[in-house]
Amino acid sequence: MADKSVGPMSVCAYTVDAMESAIEAIDLVKRFGDTLDNPAVDGVSFAVPPGTVLGLLGPNGAGKTTTVRMMTTLTEPTSGTARVAGYDVRAQPDDVRRHMGLTGQVATVDELLTGRENIRMIGGLYGIRRKDLDRLGDQLLHQFSLTDAADRVVRSYSGGMRRRLDLAVSLLASPPVLFLDEPTTGLDPRSRSELWDVLRGLVAQGTTLLLTTQYLEEADQLADNIVVIDRGHIIAEGSPLELKQQAGRASLVVTVGDAADLEGARTLLGQTGAEVFVDAGARRLTASADGLDDMIRVAEWLRDSGIAVDDIGLSRPSLDDVFLTLTGHRTEDSEEIGA
């Protein structure tokens, strides 16, 4: 998906490298304390083409934050390295910092300052001129629906407002590469989908995004590619669709109008050769299917037999199913994960 039309810049090999992968993890390992412990991150490698979104997905304690911290120069890798916008996190940490933005898992804005003051303070640290900073600040406050709250102290903000301010602040330097550690954790569904829209807008303008999430739906909505980690290891990667296909075949789901037809419908569905599961209470039958052809065949049989159908559809495994297949536990099962 990399933009090959880089023009005259492509004469510089360094730039071409940077264009191929905006973010690259190269065998990253992080071991905390005792060597007896399993490393928190254990040989993680991946590459993110410019202008795309990588979703780093995994349950609590999988190593997502540690990976992001190594890639953003906040903690040194035990071994391996990472490149951000073409710069090496070990050899060129200052260059890495100049080309990236980070929104951590915990909001870092100053509680005692107003939203606008936070922006002025951080923008000042970046060395943005006051006049430019005020214009940019207004624009970001507007973009994140914080204009009305701009002059209130952050302490009075809701969780969603804080996260939006945090993100606005991390965009002050217009970094080409942005790392977001669980950007929507704790947000209500509406704030979450508003934030997704903002993120889509940034990516449309060419920003490369790495976001960690425990929400499979979030990865599904935003990510071009997904890397699933569990206990420090990559256990799967691919596009959302590829991962769903890995989890198995689609299912054909039929709801009959009258429970008396369940048995007849079961026989019909069974003619595809698939095992049929019946949920009598819901008047629903489920069977694995090969796609649209199976659905059309079954729909015709049902019509010809005169069985009234309330609903018929094909459902692909969700990313939740994928996660269950890969890790043996659902993302929410954080209690059991440590067990």
Ligand SMILES: Nc1ncnc2c1ncn2[C@@H]1O[C@H](COP(=O)(O)OP(=O)(O)OP(=O)(O)O)[C@@H](O)[C@H]1O
């Ligand atoms: N500073 C530290 N010292 C010791 N162990 C740590 C430290 N930071 C993280 N760990 C351990 O490393 C592992 C990975 O933690 P990490 O915070 O990277 O997970 P995560 O995927 O971000 O989880 P969550 O979804 O809960 O944010 C965990 O077992 C954690 O306890």
Ligand SMILES: [Mg+2]
């Ligand atoms: Mg984390």
